[in-house]
Amino acid sequence: MSSLQPVRGTHDLLPEESRRHRWVEEAAFAAARRYGFGEVMTPIFEFTEVFARTLGETSDVVTKEMYTFADRSGESITLRPEGTAGVARAFISGGLAQSLPLKLFYRGPMFRHERPQKGRLRQFHQVGVELLGVESPLADIEVIALAWRVLSELGLAGKVRLEINTLGDAESREAYRNTLTAYLSQFRLSLSEDSRNRLERNPLRILDSKDEGDKRIVEGAPVMTDSLTPAAREFFQTVTNGLGMLGIPFIINPRLVRGLDYYCHTAFEFTTTSLGAQGTVLAGGRYDELIATMGGPRTPGIGWAAGVERLSMLVDEPPAAVRPVAVIPMGDELAAMHVAERLRRAGQTVEMGFSGNMKKRMARANKANARFAVILGEEEAQRRAVTIRDLDGGSQEEVPLASLEEHLGRLL
């Protein structure tokens, strides 16, 4: 092995893989556009405070996963671990409260200093959307419908499951937290060590525990639904009714909680069983207080993010790449370059090697999956003609050089 290793948890995406990656990204963006979303591009780093304040001081992302460093002027900078905080910051600093509601799509790299695993990298990529300024549960329905559309178009409808829950409004959440804590405290000593810690920091996460003992205790725990205020209950009811009406299959998972502190009301996750320990492929929720918490005008929001690498692993082959035309010079390479250039100007995808005899060039044309070879032979040149060879069928014909673009245009 060379000593020139990529940084742990980072990856080079060579053309074959990046094509798959882009395909996932583009499918998401294309669907988002149909729902009226426009792309926002925020910096991949922000002042550390942007993330520290919004994600919750006790969240794992903030306490142990951020790529934080001091820049040359001593400012504490953090590589973004997720997209929502940056978009919220852009909303505030750009004074976008004037243009609500706002529908934003984003994509790009995110960074978390974790131990790499299947479907988990230190630099990974997300696509995501945020819908800002809409209090109504219609926003939740539309945003989830978009998620479902994206997954369906990637051919994943049969591979994922939508789980949904409500975290209620602040009042409901507070009430539930109290009843849950009271219940769990009875079993304090039987809980796993992790969960005993969670009891103080974030008892809701115990609902999610993978520890078998915890699971048994959680089975008897009070559910969020019973602590919901009538308003919160109705909100959730509308969301689930809406999904039903749009024919989007889901299951209600009362134990679904989200890791980041800013969520309220609707929380959802599309999960799969085919990615090992990383089941979540797309997840999101509502965050009505986030922007106010950051110091902006109170603006409700809802959004989701999906891991591009995780989606890529689930997706079948992306549509085939465009098949090129191979230009094969037999003598005058500059003249051949000129022909290649003509074809490219006419919109063709053209391969032309930089060296080698005819045999070698033909072999390369084949490897490049070329559909046709344009052979510029000396005999033909005297007749001001070229040979077009069909590399699939094996037949070939001679055509006048002057009408080459036309001929190829007709063949392709």
Added chain:
RNA sequence: GCGGGUGUAGCUCAGUUGGUUAGAGCGCCAGUUUGUGGUACUGGAUGUCGUCGGUUCGAUUCCGAUCACUCGCCCCA
């Protein structure tokens, strides 16, 4: 951050119970075919056996450390 597994050719992997020139398939290069690829046949090149250290007459093989990958925990996309 914690625990398990694995590092041999460009890739996938075999192998050496410690001994001189370390193997296969795929891929690559060349030829059969000096104006024709994809198939077939023939031949060829390629390894600090992850790195550093220890034990030994001798280490790719045993031991330790380290790095990387991988699976899981925590957490998450």
